[in-house]
Every structure is written in C-alpha cells, then in structure tokens.
Amino acid sequence: MRNPTPLFFFFFLLFLSCVNSQSELYAQEHEVLLRMKQYFNNPSSLSHWTNSSSHCSWSQITCTNNSVTGLALININISQPIPTFICELKNLSSIGFQLNYIPLGFPTYLYKCSKLEYLDLSTNYFVGKVPDDIDRLAGLRFLNLGSNNFFGEIPVSVTKLKELTSLQLNSCYFNGTIPSEIGNLSNLEVLNLGLNLFSPSQFPSSFMKLTKLKDFVMSSCNLTGEIPESIGQLAVLETLDLSMNQLSGKIPSSLFMLKNLSIMFLSRNQLNGELPQVIETLNLTIVDLAQNKLTGKIPNGFGNLQKLTGLNFGINQLSGEIPESLGRLQSIIDFSIFFNNLSGSIPPEFGLHSNLRRFEIASNNFTGSLPQNLCYHGNLFRLTAYENKLSGELPESLGNCSSLLELKVYNNELSGEIPSSLWASQNLSTFMINDNNFTGELPEKLPVNVSLMTISYNQFSGRIPAGISSMKNLVVFNASRNLFNGSIPQELTSLSQLATLLLDQNKLSGPLPSKIISWESLRTLNLSQNQLTGEIPDSIGHLPDLAQLDLSENQLSGQIPSQLGLPSVLNLSSNHLTGKIPSEFDNLAYATSFLNNSGLCADTDGLNLKLCNSGSVPGSSSKGSSFSVGLIIGLVLVACIAVFLSSLLMMKFYQRRNQELDTSWKLTSFQKLSFTESNIVSSMTDYNIIGSGGYGTVYRIAINDDVGYVAVKKISNNRKLDQKLENAFIAEVKILGTIRHINIVKLLCCMSNEDSLLLVYEYMENHSLDKWLHKKISNGPSSDLSSATVHSVFLDWPKRMQIAIGIAQGLSYMHQDSSPPIIHRDIKASNILLDSQFNAKVADFGLARMLIKQGEQDTMSAVVGSFGYIAPEYAQTKRVNEKVDVYGFGVILLELTTGKEANYGDEHSSLAEWAWRHIRLGSNIEQVLDEDVKETFYLSEMCSVFKLGVMCTSKDPASRPSMKEALNILLRLREPVGYVEMNFGHFEVVPLLKNSKRESRLDIDDNDS
Template sequence: MTTSSSYMKHHTFHFVLTLLFILLNHTNSQSHSNQYNQEHKVLLNIKQYFQNPSFLNHWTSNSNHCFWNEIICTNDDFVTGITLSHMNITKTIPPFICNELKNLTHVDFSSNFIPGDFPTLFYNCSKLVSLDLSLNNFDGKIPNDIGNLSPSLQYLNLSSTNFHGGVPDGIGKLKELKEFRIQFCLLNDTVSDEIGELLNLEYLDLSYNTMFPSWKLPLSLTKLEKLKVFNVYSCNLFGEMPERIGDMVSLVRLDMSDNGLTGEIPSGLFLLKNLSILFLNRNNLSGEIPSLVESLNLTKLDLAINNLVGKIPEDLGKLQNLTWLSLSMNSLSGVIPESLGLVPSLTDFRVFSNNLSGTIPPKLGRSSKLKTFHVSSNSLVGKLPENLCYYGELLNLTAYENSLSGELPKSLGNCSSLLDLKIYSNEFSGIIPSGLWTSFNLLNFMIRNNKFKGVIPEKLSSNISRFEIANNQFSGRIPSGVSSWTNVVVFDASNNFLNGSIPQEITSLPKLTTLLLDQNQLNGPLPSDIVSWKSLVTLNLRQNQLSGQIPDAIGKLPVLSQLDLSENEFSGKVPSQLPRLTNLNLSSNHLTGRIPGEFQNSVFATSFLANSGLCADTPILNITLCNSGIQSENKGSSWSIGLIIGLVVVAILLAFLASFLIIKAFKKRKHDLDNSWKLISFQRLSFDETSIVSSMTEQNIIGSGGYGTVYRVDVDGLGYVAVKKIWNNKKLDDKLRSSFCAEVKILSNIRHNNIVRLLCCISNDDSMLLVYEYLEKHSLDKWLRTKSKSSSSTFSGLVQPHVVLDWPKRLKIAIGAAQGLSYMHHDCSPPIIHRDVKTSNILLDAQFNAKVADFGLARILVKPDELNTMSSVIGSFGYIAPEYVQTTRVTEKIDVFSFGVVLLELTTGKEANYGDQYSSLSEWAWRQTLLGINVEELLDKDVMEASYLDEMCTVFKLGVMCTATLPSSRPSMKEVVQILLSLAEPLAYREKKVGHNYDADPLLKNSKSDTRLDVDDM
C-alpha cells in the first residue's frame, strides 16, 4: 500500500511538472509571438514614416522581418540591429525607434541626408553597442549630455557631418567606448580633457576638422594606454607634442600630419613597442630625429616637410619591418646610414630635398624589394647602387639634382618594372645600358644635364611619355624608328651633337606636344608633313643649320603656341598665316618680304631681327620699313576709325535695347508665394521658402554669377543668407536645370571648410533658387579690382572696408581656395572637377577665409584614370586651359590651370584677361619668364614689401607652373597646397620663410639672390 501510494505521489508530481512546463512554454511562446508581432509592426511604421520609399518595398506584412537585409535578429527573432545606410533618406530619424525596439544594439543610418540636431532619441536605446550617424546633414553642437547614451556603447561614428563646437565633457561618461570617429566635421572648439577618461578607447579619429582654432592636445590623452589608432591630421593642432605620449603603450597607428606642431619629437615616441605607423609629416617640428629607436614593429615612418636637422639616426636600420621611410623636405645633413641598406622589408625610400652628402649605401636594393627610390635635391656623390632593381620591382628611380657620377648600373638595363627614370642634373657619363632604352613599362626617361654620350637607338619603349636627353653629348642622327614612339609627349634633345636632317617619321607622333631640338647640328629642310602635328604646342629648333622655306602648313597646327626657328638658314617669306602664338622667334635667318600685319605689334618686337630681306609697315619691330608703309598705315587708320565709330553706335543702340528689356522684365516680375514652391533642405533651417522668395527684391541684389542674380536675404536665426536665382529663359530651360541639378548634387554631398555651404534649394515650375551661407567679404575679384587705398568702398551697394588686400591675406586666401580644390580632386570619390575656377567664384568670410563657390559647371569624373570629354567648352576667358579649348577633355589639370591664373592675379594685381588682343594674363606671365624678366618687376606694387618678396616670387612662379601649356607639367592641387602651406606658419602667415627647399619633383626653386624663373623647371 505504501509502495502504491508513493508511486501515485511520484507520478502525480511529474504530471504537475509536465503540465506547468507546457503552460510555461505556451506562455513564452505567446509572449514571443507578441514580441515578434509588435516589432514587425514597428518596422512597418518606420517604413511608413519614411513615406514608403522604394528601397523598402520588400518590407511587407506577410514576410519575416528577420530575413530583411537591413535587419539583424537574435536566434529567437528579437530585433537587435537596423542598417539603413546609403538610402538617400532626407527626413529625421523616427522618434519612436528606441522606445519600441528595446533590444537594439547596432544602429547604422550612415551616408544619407538626415537633418537636425544630434538625435538624443538614442539616449533611450539602453542596450546600444554601436551607433553610426556618419555622412549626414546633422547640425548643431554635440550635446554635453552625450554621456546619456548607453553605458554599453563601444562604437560611435559622427564623421562627415556638420557638427560644430567641440568635443564636450560628457564624452568622458562613455566608459566602454572603444572607437570614436568624428573626422571631416566643422568642429571649432577644443577637445574636452574628459576624453582621457575613456580608458577602453582603442580608436580615435579627429582628422580634417580644419575649423579648429589653434588648440593643443589634452594632456589627459596620454592616459589612454589602450589607444591603438589615433588620427588627428589636418586639425590646426599646434604646440609641442606631449612628452608623455610615450605612455600610450598600445599605440599602433599615430597620424598627426598636416598640423602646426612645433618643438622636437618626443624620444619616448620611438620607444613604443607596438607602434606600426607614424605620420608626423607636414608640420613645423624641429630638432633632431631621436637616435634611440626601439619601435621594432614600425612599418611606415613619414617625417617629411618639417624643419628637422641633424643626421639620419643609424638606429633606423634596426627597424627590420620598415617598408616606407620618408624624411623628405627637411634640413637633414650628413650621410645616409649604411644600416638602411640592410633593412629587408624596405620598399619606399624617400629623402629628397635635404642637405645629405656622401655616397648612397651600396647595398640598397640588395636586401629588400625596393619600389621607390627618391633622393633628389641633395649633395650626394659617387655612383648609384648596383642592385637598386635586384628583385625586379623598382618603379621609380629619382635622383635628380645631386653630384652623382659614373656610369649607370648595367643592371638597370634589365629593370623591366621601371616606370620613372629621373636622374637629370648630375654628372653621370658613359653609355646608357641598352635595355634601359626599351624597358617596356618606362614612362619618363629624364636624363638631361649630364655627360652621357652615344647615339639615340632605333627602338625606344613604346610607352615613354617624356623623353628628355638635353644637355648631354649624344651624337648621330635622329633615327627613322622615331615613328614607333607613339606615346611620346615631350621630346627634348636640346644642346647635343645631333646631325643630319629631321626625319619625316617624326611628324607621325600623335601625342607630341613639345619638340626641343635646338642647339644641335641638324640640317636640311623641315619635314613636309608637319600638318600631322595636331597636338604640338612648343617647337624649338633654334641654332641649327636648317634651311629651305618655312612651310605654310605650320599655320595649320591647331594648338601651337611657341615657335622658335631662330639662328638657322631659313629663306623665303614669313608664312602668311601662323597659329595664335605667345612666343615667336624667327630672327637670324634669311627671310624676305613683308611681315604679316598680325605680327606688327610690340609683342613681337624681337621676333624678326637679323633678317636683312624683311620689312615692316611700322618702326616698332626695329627692322626696315616697307616702301608703302606710310600709305598703308593711313588707309588702315582711316578704316579702323570708321570701324570703331560704327561699333560705338551699335553698342549704344544695344545698350538702350538691353536697358528697355531689363526694365520691362523687372516690371513683369512677380513672386509666386503659393504652395507650388518646393524646398529641399540639407540641414535644419529657421526659415521657409516664403520668407526667402518674398525678400528677393531689387534692393537686396548684391551681384550676379553664373546664370543668375544673387540676393542677400535677412532670415531669423542665421542673419543673412545668399540666394542665387537661375535666370528664367525658356530657350535655356534644359541647360539651366542641368546646371542647377549639378550644383545641388555636388554641394549636398561634399563638406569642407573651404567650400561654400549649401543650406537648401527651392524650386517651382518657373524658377530655381539655391540658398547658401552668406559670406560678408563677398568675392575675391571685387577686392583685387579695386586699386584705391581709401578706407572704404562700395561693392554692389554694400560698404566694404579695407579694400586693398595685404599679402598675408592674399596668401591665406590662396591656401584656403587651394585646400578646397584639393579636397575636391583628391578626397572626393569620384573626384570633382569645378571647371570654372576664377576670382569671382572664390568667396571670403569675415576673417578672409576663402571658400570655393558656384559649382553649376562642375562635373564628376566617373573614372579618375580616364579623360572625360564634354560636348562643349564652358568657362571664363582668361581662365580656360588650352587643352580644354582644343579637345574639351576634362581632367583635374584644367582646374589647376585656372587656379594658376588666380595666383597670378593675387601676385601681380592684374586681371585674368590682362594683355592685348593676342594674350591673356597667363600668356603674358609666361612670356615675361621667357624674356628673363626679373619676377620682382612683375609683382603688385601696392602690396609688395621687402619682407614678403620671397613669398610673392614663389607664388608667382607657382602660378606660372600651374598654367603650363602641357597638363602633365602642372602640379596637382595636393602639391600646390603643400607648397603654399610651406610659406605660412600655422597660426599667422609668415612674413618670411628662409632656407626651405620646395623643389620636390622639381616644383619650385626659390632663391633670394635670383628671382627669375627657370623655365627648365616647368
């Protein structure tokens, strides 16, 4: 009985347990189902909140949300992650997202157009581990209570937004934070010392906050012993580096480049055992490189463009993992340590533009797979190392401007990987290794200014672009095999001992832009088929024994701008038609007849001297006057006067007609203030479309730009904004709308301190408006065009004080505009080409910070390595690159050309279209350099002072370089920025920069004793 009772009790107990388990599972199942349904409904509400966009069409009520690409769920189907990046979202984030999705740990709304302040709604996501809000239109300051975010937060990305202010104290409360990114913002205050409380921080990126005022690193940062990656480049950081930075023992990557750091490099930095990447380039660091080096994991070290002195430490040879070493553009002296030649992993070696002497370590390249070897602009002697290309991977051999001598290593003849050979301006001699001429990948063969001898081979690498062998001792004929050099752009063989005739085959080179064969012993006539030189810009055959007539076909060369046939034996007449030339020299020949009228002006005063058979109608050419010169001149004068009177009459009539039409247009102008206006904002606004449109009155017009009128409008909360209205012309509707859309697309996607800020766009069926931030100082052209030194002047009805810009302000403006363009070219993907860079499109704020504006003509290069061709040339006279006019090819170099013109305007005070009917400012400047005019004589006397003279000469030379006819001869905008920054101190622009070598490739030569421009450097 007892046993039976026990048995019954036992089974009853199990039955109850089973029943409870079933009930519990049912309850859990029911609860799970309710949770799933609730979260599903929330996600559909999010879709509805965003107005059912097409990219969320797959979010349907009858599909499992855990299978949607944008959603992450746990194993039991709870939503823990939501990713809505790259969705073109323009609304704010749904305010209910955290209240309803209580298990969220990962949120990603990056790469959209979300406006508004920092979304404090995420304070309610109590389990949040990762939050990515980067690449949006968020505005305002980072709130001080940001510490109210989840205490579990480990990843926070606020980069590429419009957040300003500083990094607040509240950041120190996020104790678990491991990664904090806030690069490419508009921070204009300092970083709180509380950041040192983030003891778990491993990754910190503050880079490219160029609006920072001068600030120093918080000393508390040295407490972050777990920090592995610290990027703070391009942040206007100044002062000395903290001595205790060596306490950050976990550092793997430290990038503090492109700031204003001063003082010496802390020795403790080179003792960090985990340090792998160290970038301190582009600062003002001084002193010596620490000699004790224990960072044995270092793979990349860049200390270029500083003021470092002393020797290269021998201990750098201990860095057996080092792949990249750049010490260029300092004042280092002494020899290159032998130990560096034994580093087994070294691939990039750059020490150019220093004061290094002695020989190059002979074992360089033998122990490592060297790819880049750049030692130019030093005082090195001896031979090149024999094994630079031992592993067959050398890409660049750059050793120009030293005192290197001897023959080239024979092994270079087998270096098939070589792309660039730049060893000009040395004392090399002997024969070029035969295989080097035909090295398949070789693009640049630049060996001018040496003592090489031999003959030019019949075959040359078909990929060579620049073939420069000038000022050597080459002899023999130019081979007929020159026809196979199909990629040659520059052929410079000046000042050698070449003889024979110029082969007909040379005319078949399709890409040839520069042909320099002057100072040789060439004879015979010019090739008959020169009309094939469609790309030829410069032809110099001076000082040979060439004879025969100058063929009329030379007038059909479409882009020829410089022609020098002087000191030869040419005879016959000057061709009746020649291309539009900026430089012409036919002197010292046997030419006869009358000089064509288009060349009878002062620009060509020395172009025809020492031709006894030539005559002119004017004495300005300093040659014999033709017999009928006076009569012809009188007839011409009478005809010219009649033409001028006729043109004046026509102009007056057109002016009256234009005035009538403008008055009529203003009378008919009506503002449509109903609901047809559509406003698209790119940040939080305190105004609507009605307040803008109603204020666009005649009294508020401040100028015109591009296709339309520009207004200044007073709005609540922002002060003034600038409103650009596109001209309403039905014949141009499609073109204007395309321009409008281009500007909106570009400006709404890029953010930079030196690019004008687009607030919103407004449009209806008839009008298109762009609303920008208002810049108090207006455009640069208004300042440069005013020569009066009065205390005030009026620009478009607005009082503008201090009209004459001093040189420090001009340099500041040049740097700002260059940084904006450099960002467009090098930091945007794909790169952006402005296509209409000019002084009227460079705007200035109250502190004379420059901002590039008016992107209506800009285009995005889909493939950076290819040339885009536009259907028509668009731009402004005086600023347009020559190759753009001829070929409509769009590359970054057309912006470089236009910016070069801006630099010439800043230094000379002249306008872009300065010159006569045959030339612009860029052509005038180039011609002055060809004539050997002292640069000082060309500068703007209103601002030129002795303390600024070197800087002004350097910037003028840079302007000439940027406007070189050959695009490949122009520097990149990144190089332009580098040079301009070298002329300025980080906080206040220097009054003088002495003893710095800017000749990097070579870019500039700036000598106090010689302010003439060396044309060979172009």
C-alpha cells in the first residue's frame, strides 16, 4: 500500500495557500475601503467604517465568499469624483453612487473593474459626453446615468452592451437623434430615455424588436408621427410612458391587447380619433390620456378593468355618456374626465364600490343629479363638477365627508338648501357653488378652514351671520347677487386674511361698519347695488392694499373721506354724496367714478360733475355781466384765429417731419411688419410712456387692429450717443433677433439714426410681474390690463405656478438650447412680462452676454443688476456663468410663494437670506407663504416651490440646480400622477412607475447659510 503522507501534505499546503490568499484579499479590500472613507472626507454616514469591524458587515457593502462584490454609497452627500482606485476591489460587480453631488465627466477608469455588471450614477452633477468607448464595460447588465448633465448624442457604443437588461438615460441634455440601434439590445427589460432634448423624430420602429421590454419610458423626447400598430409586439410590456410628445394619429388597437400592461401614460400629445373598442389589457391600473384630441365615446370595455385605480381622459373631445360599468369599478381612486363634450347622467354607483379620492367631471354637458355615494368610503378630497347642467340638491353624504378639501360645482342648475353638515365641515378649503339656484340662509357655524368661498348668483337670503368671524383663513368671499338683507356685520371686518369681498347686488341696508378691525389684506371691495345708508367711514381710507372699491348704486351720503387712498378702480356713482371730491381724484382717470351724485363738485372739467367755483358772484350788475360776456366772446374769437394759424403751421411742420422720418431712420426687421418708421416715431409722446428702466424709456404705441400695440424702448434721447448705451443696444439686438421661443419676448425690429436707438417689441397686455406681485398696478396709458383684472387684482397660485414654469422654460432654452448659450445677468420680476393669458416672457436683454462654452465663466468689467437678485459670487468676483440667472430665478420663486419683494429685510439682507434663515431655524414653511393665495389644496405645491427657490439661491453656485433641473421639478410638481417628496437634505419626485428612477433631487449643504 502506497504511503498517503505526501498527498496529504500537498492538499494541506494547497489549503493553507488558499486561506492565506483569501486573508490577503480581505486585508487588501479592507485597506481600500478605509482609504475611500478618508478620501470622501469621512461623511457621517460612513462613521461605522472602522478598522476594528468587518467590512462585510457594513451596510453599504455586499460580500460574496467574504470578498467585496457590491458598493452602494447612495445619498450621502459625496461631492468629490469617484476615487480612481475603486477598481482595486477586484471582484466588484455592482457600483451605486446615485443621489450625490459627484462632478466632472464620466469616470472612464471604471473600465478597469473587469467584473462590473451593475452601474448606477444617476442624480449627480456629471457633465460632458458619454464616452464613445463605453462598450468596454462589456459585462454591464444595468446602466443608469439619468438626472445628470450629460449632453450631445447618445453614443452608438452604448448599443454594443449586449448584456444590458436596464438602460436609463433620462433627464439629461442628450440631443440629436435617438439611436435606432437600441433596438438591437435584445435583453432589455427597462428602457428610459425620457426628458431629453432629442431632435424631432418619429417613433423608432426598431424598438419593436425589444420583446423582453417591461418598462418603456420616452416622455418628453420630441417624438412625432403615429404610434405604430406593431407596438403590440412588446408582449410583456408592463409600463408605457410616451407623455409630453407630439404624437398624433389614432391610439393603436394593439396597445389595448397587451395582457401585462398595467400603466399607460399618453397624455399631452396630439393623438386623435376614437379609442379602440376592444380592450383586453385587464391588468391596467393607470390610464392617462389627458390633453389630446380624442373623439368618440368612452368604450364599454373600460368597465371590465377591475384593477383600474386611475383614469384620466381630461381635456379631449370625447362625447356620449359615461358607461354605467365604470361606476361599479371596485379599485377606481382617481376619475378625471373634465373638459370634454360628454353628456347624459352620471352613473349613480360611483363611490359606492371603491375608495374614491378624486372625482373630476367639470366642463361637460352632464344632466341629472350628482351620485349620492361619492364619499361613501370617506376618502373623497376633490369634487369638481362645475360648468355642466346638473340639477337637484347636493348629496347629503357630502356633509359627512370629513376628507373633502375642494368642492367646485359652480355654473350648474343645482338647487335646494346646502346640507347643514357641509356648512360645518372642518377641512374644506375651497367652496365654489356660485351660479346655481341654492336657497336658504347661512348658518352661524361656517367651515372654518375655507380660504376661497364663492356663493354668488344664487338665492341665499337672510342676514350675513356674525359667526363668519370664525373663518380666519378666508381670502376670497364672493356672495354677489343673492337676497341677503340686514346690515353688514362688524364681525366681518375681523378677517385679517380677506383679500376680496364681493357683496354687490343684494338687499343689504344700514351703515357701513364704522370701525374696520383687520382688513389689512383687502384689495377688492364691492358693495354696489344695495340699500346702504350713512357716510363712507374714514377707516376705509386706511386700508393699505385696497385697489378696487365699488360702492355705487346705494344711498350713501355725506362727503367723500379726504384720505381714501388711491385705488386703481373706484366707483361711487349713484349715491347722495356731497361736497368737493378729494384732490387726488380730480383728474380724468376717474371720469366715471362719481356719476349721478348731484351734490358733488370738482375743480376739473370733464368729470361729469359741476365745477366747485361755477356759481355767480353775489352783487354783480347786469351791465358788468354783459361786459364780461362780450369780453369772453372776443377772447374766444382771437383764440380761434390763433388756433387756425397754428394748425396751418403745424401741418406744414409735420409734413416736413414725416418726410424726414421716412428717410432718416434705418429699420432692421426680424418679423413681417405692418407698420413703418413714421408710425413709431410720431407716437413717441410723453403720454405714451409706460415705464423706464435699465438703459431706456419704454412707450406703448398703437399700430392697427391686427397688431394692436407694440412696446418701444428708446435707448438714447440726445445727440451724444454714449458708447455704453450703444453697446447695450447692439447686445440686445444681437440676442433677441435670433431667439424664437414662446417664453422670451419677441423683438419685431430695431431702428436707429444718428442720435437715437429704438427697439420694437411685441406688447404685453399684463405688463411686468412685479406690478402684480407687489401692487404696482396704476392708471394711465399703461393700465390697460386684461379682463382678468375685473375679477381680481392678485395672481392666484395656479397662475403663479404657470408663470414660474414659463420663466424656467425661457431660461432653460437660453442656457441649454441656444448656441452659443445666453446668460441674462439681470433676472428679476420687473424683467418678466405677462401676456393677456399670464404667460411669462423673459425680457430686457441689454445686460445679456453670449457664452463661448456652456458652463465656462466669463468676467464682466462691472457688476450690473438689482439688489436682492444679484448672486453673491457675481457681486464679489464679477465672474458669471448661467448659475447667476438661476439665483435670480430662485428669488422670483420666493417672491411668488411669499408675496414679498426681493429686497425684503434690512439694508444688509434680502429675501433670499431671509428665506435661508427660516429654513436654518426649522421654521414652518406654511407660515411664510403668501396669505393671499395660500389654500390647503396648494400648500404642498407652494412649499415645494419655496424650497426650490431656496435651493436656487444657495451661496454655492455648484449647489444650485441647472435651469433644466429646476424646470423638470416644476413640471413634475404639476403632473397629474405621481407624488413629490421634498425635504431639506432630500428632494425626490416619485412617479407611479416601477423599476424606474425618474427622480430629481437637490440638497442643501450644511455649509450654506
């Protein structure tokens, strides 16, 4: 028998060698990780990484066979590049660095990680292009580079990573075409290219080869054309998001044949035609087809989708009735079909079988009554059924609906009394039942948290109860055109948040409240067409914000208070007022404010009032009178002759002047014009001046019926044309002449001669944002505000959000889409103009500069800007990049959310610093929001925008988001699906998509103060 000892010793030595090798590997990996901790400057989340503990027990580390295979350093405030020695962890197969602040370009030294299969670098500050040789990571199965600053084309080399099962390149700045070769990645299960700047392209037909695809996201990718019928080949598809594109044509019927499809987002496109009639996608949980051009009826097949939780057909052209089966769905939570042409009665079983939260059927042609059980399960928070033909009474069950926040049923034919329990609701914040046939009296106990209450154009009667004083959050109270009687209760004046009070066209009597306690926020007061008596109390003149006052068609008497303020709209007509009108109203701007008051007089002719000094002089003789008359007639004749001669001279002068105008001005046009130089120059009078700022005076000039008005900025008005002014003129022309964007003011032409420079813009009916936010609306030629001002002189929150998005879109275009990029350098509320629909347009580019390279800093010779809007690094170093515009934008967001001006604070601080202090002190953000627009329904959105404003005004430019990031955040806050989490140290937008990371997140560094 052979001796086994040598063989035993061989295996024993081999075992010792392996143990020794594993021990050496363990020690080497441990040393690398501790070096990594030191490299990252010891963030607090890595404090447990110590020499005395096993690294395989650390939460960020995954080990296989006692060797490091996974590293997940997620959301720990890393601001350094990934260490170059990371691949010394030789068995590393998974790397996750998402939700940090990692800068610079793609780390190509990761190619040395030969076993890498999983790489997530999403939501960082990476910049530059994705390298053309990224296919050297040949074993990669998962790649997520989303929510970074990568730009340029998506390299074709990405499509050579044949093992990929998940590819996510969303929320970057990729442009150019979408690589069709992605269709060759046959193993893909997740593909997310959403929110990029691709050039317009049709739906990639090659993607139909991705038969293993489960999650498919291409929202906001500039897709055009039709969705191919072949999309039905994606047999295992579970999530489809093609929203916010330019897709057209019919929705392919094959889409509703996909058995596994659970989420479908096709909203905000141009899809048309009827919906497919055969629906076999029985796993659908969310269907969002809002904001398209769909026609026809809602197919009955939707009633078979027993897993359906959200259905949104809003803003389409659907007609017919709602299928009865939809009311019996047991999972439906959100039901939105507003702004269509639907008719018939509403299925009565809605709410009875499901946990309904939102029910939105506004702006259709529904008849009959509202379903009785909408809040059967007690979770309904929004009911919007306005602008229909609904009749009957409000369901009694709504009164017991403690979750209800928003009730909008105005413009219907509803009748009867309001359920008493609804008046006592504790959570209701928006209560709009105007333009119906409701009757009854207001109870003493009213909903205490309501901020917006409109009950006008009904048949409510009785007295306004003293209990209205409990509505401490009330901002708007509109009770016009009812049958209210009795006096106005003194308790009404205790509401400190009240901004709009409309009680006109009732039967109110007695005197006005003599003592106004807390109306410091009141801007609009209309008590016209009542039976009020007595004098106008002096206390009305002490209201600091009052902009519209209408007390007409009453029986008021006495004199007008000498200190009535200076409201932009004033109507005291048809009363019994006496005496001389206050001097501040003795001008033609108030010509219709005092009609039908026989006892009033004025010093100015043309106010339709008698002149205060027009009476005859006692004791004067008839002879003296005759002499006076003769003298007057003589003077009139002399004056007529003088006027005639002057007219002849002026006609000759203007003929000669017009000839000069036609020849001396050089006009450079950027648009097709319907006016000439003389149209512009001849109208530049003092009366047409609407403002001045920056480098010039601005005129409003009438052109014709097609154009209406234009705005003209005159850069200089003297013979010595300052070189600085001329340079500003050239800068503005150079920039605006090439820009075509809906959120940037349009330059029509420029004009110049030897001593003047003119810029002719489109005219913005609603002027600048600061006039609306900070109560600077005035009379005169610049006061032709849109019809919206008839109803309100303040911006509600939806309009403010619309304005914020518009500004962000304009600046994002300037920074990312313009070539070369543009920095404005003077972003402020007065440089944001508003059209008749309150769409925002960035204006006044006299300070703008072209950047040679995006992100490259440029040094200016002087700091130019406005206090409160100037970024700290610009004031200190005169060095600028696009982040100075982000700072100004952040200040505007703070103005929109708080209502305060940019220079709010003392001489050493500003609104941005004030907001930062509130955050650092942990103050309740809700307490600093603008009370005029603060409603429970919008509180979360307002808080999020406030926080975004604080982030945009960070003292560290690198900590500010880009304008595209800010825009994406605002857009996602407004998305009808998904939700937003926003806390300091963490910002996350979480859509209702599984296995997808469409988040955007911004943090506040502890060093910012």
